[in-house]
Amino acid sequence: MKMLGNCFFLPLRDKRVNRVYFQHEKKHEMNILLSETNDGWACKLRTFIEEHGDTLDIVINGRDAQALIHKNKYDIVILDFNTSNYSALEVLRFIRVHSPHLKVVLTFPSKAFFDDLGLEDSELKRMGATDILLKPIDMRVLKKCLAGDVLxxxxxxxxxxxxxxxxxxxxxxxxxxxxxxxxxxxxxxxxxxxxxxxxxxxxxxxxxxxxxxxxxxxxxxxxxxxxxxxxxxxxxDRGTYINFINTLLSKIINKSTVSPSTKMNLAQSMVDKFIEEIYTVGIKPALIEEGKQLSENIYQFVQSDRDLNFLLQNYVADEADTKYLHLFLVSFFSTIICKATDWAKRRTVDNVVMGALLHDIGKIKIPQELRLMDPNLMSPVQVEIYKTHPTLGVELLKKIPFITEPVLQIVEQHHETIDGSGFPSGLTSTKIYPLAKIVGLADHFTNLMLRQKLSPKDTLRRFLGDRKNIQRFEADLVLKLAQGFLDQDQFLIKNG
Incomplete structure (x- = not known):
């Protein structure tokens, strides 16, 4: 055990470079490397970063900083300008060549020290510094520098x-x-x-x-x-992949030269990794922003009659390709309903898509064997456990301040039906939140499609033919879903 100032760190020896680094053991949010020569500031920064649940490695010279940057994957480097044994500017050059993705917060001992150097902010940023902080560091400013959207x-x-x-x-x-x-x-x-x-x-x-x-x-x-x-x-690197695919989709979504199936597969892959990130790492502000961009991409996709009609006629779901196909399709069909709904503005669509992606998050709190099981095959005891997942989902999401109230309502009520036969509260008709009705209908439609291995158009034909079941959903929303299958003046579904 090594003490730096009044702070203890676990020494980790890298045999390849034969140096000792001081590594904080806890792993959670961002991976941060701190190169700091002042014991007091190292201790203070460690306490601040630890309280925010991030992983922190600490070194005291530039050589060790470069070795760890080469070895590990960091989101942010906090670099003391007084770093020796490879100067801060040498470390900046190394980062620029070998890890150009890194956000670098360059710190200086004081404003007077910085002024005496005669360096301009713009010059340091050209060298690779993302932010420049002067000691004593205002932790509120540092918090902004460490914002999750840089990941x-x-x-x-x-x-x-x-x-x-x-x-x-x-x-x-x-x-x-x-x-x-x-x-x-x-x-x-x-x-x-x-x-x-x-x-x-x-x-x-x-x-x-x-x-x-x-x-x-x-x-x-x-x-x-x-x-x-x-x-x-x-x-x-999963967050990087999510952001890249989301950006790529936004560029190609309206291009007729890109096939509808290519767009669909990219969106499906992105959703798969998006949900994995949420379920394993947690919901961060950066992920919410990705969700908004995803919502925009899906919305733009369903605006194209050519793309939409091609997929509704030809799409065949392959559940082996994606772990969270159900969630993707629920968001997709929810957006189709929104497209035909006059009162569903863009902000509404954002909430609907996010609610659709998160509607089953409570299932992570029920036994694993029940998560993918058809409720019709469950025992009475299993059904009662299964029916708790909307409430469990809301309990999880309520702890996250940037989850909107509409999303919470969708998660809680997506299994409620207008005839009162739904759960968890048995709500009827107007007592059910309107956006939850949309996601609930899309959820039922997706389950029918996947369990019976049908195409979208065959699923709609089967769904419309089941008059008893269809009465559990608002007639106007069922009509809006069917309108999504309209091809110009020709209805793709011939029913009744």
Whole structure:
């Protein structure tokens, strides 16, 4: 155990570089590296960062900072200008070349010290500093510098940096540290936004691309020819993937040269990783912003009759491709209903999509075997447990200040039906929140589609033909859903 000032840190020895680093053990939100020469400030910053649930590594010189930046993945580096044994400016240059995605907060001992140097803010920012803070540091200002929205868009710096190419390397790491994406999805990327891997065995990977590498399409195609169907990236980069795909979708969503199935597959993949991030890391402000952009992308998609009609006629769900296909389709069909609803403005659509994505979050609190089980196959005891998930979901989300009241209402009431046969409260007709009615209808429609393995148009035909079941939902919303299947002047569904 090593004491720095009055703060204790666990020493972690890196045998390859034969140096000792001081690493805080707790892991949660952001990964932060602090290079600080002043014991008092190191202790104060450690306390502040720990209270915010972030991971912190501390070093006292530039050489060790570069070694950890090379070895680990950080979101933010807080760099003391007085850093020695590789100066702060040398570390900045290293970051600019090797980790251009990093946010760097450069700190100075005092305003007088900074003024004496004669450096301009603009000059330091050209060198790679994102923010400049003068001691004594105002923790409110530091908090803004550490805002969560800086986590996901680092790929923009990575692809703007000079192109480079590094050799493939073998990596031994736990399978739990990786997330997979379909190989054809990787082919849409021109520059590697993060390190990309091929799995070659249990806990064994081949790093085929380093962050910032150019993607030779022939090289990736060779792996596909070898029956490699998935590529892998570190789970810590999942937020980066979400932001990149969301940005890509916003650029192609209205382009007729891109096939509807390509747009649908990208959106489906993005939702899959979006929900994984929420379920495993938690809901952050940055994720809520991604959800709003996703809502906009889905809304723009359903505005195109060509794209929408193609998918409603030809889409075949493959649940093996995505873990959270149900949530994606509920958000998709909810948006179709909103499209035909005059009072559903853009903010309404945002709340509906977010509510649709989160409507089943309470299921993480019920036994795993019940989460995907058809309620019709459950025992009476299991049904009662299953029926608690809307309430459990609201209890989880109420703890998060930036979750809106409409989203909470959707999560709580998405299983309520106008005839009073729903749960958890048995609400009827006008007592049910209007947006919850939309998501509830989309949820039922999606369940019917997936459980009976039907196309969307066949699902609608089956749904409209079940007069007893259809009476559980508001007639006007059922009509709005059906209108989504209209192709110009021709109704795609011939029913009754």
């Amino acid at each position: 996901f868009d680092g790929w923009k710096k990575a692809i703007a940096a000079p192109a480079r190419h590094e050799e493939e390397t073998e990596v031994f790491a736990s399978d739990n540290e990786f997330t997979r994406i379909k190989a054809d999805g990787a082919l849409a990327i021109n520059r590697a936004i993060f390190d990309l891997y091929v799995r070659i065995g249990k806990d064994k990977y081949l790093k085929i691309l380093h962050e910032g590498d150019t993607l030779a399409q022939e090289r990736l195609s060779e792996y596909q020819a070898k029956k490699v169907t998935y590529f892998y990236f570190k789970t810590r």
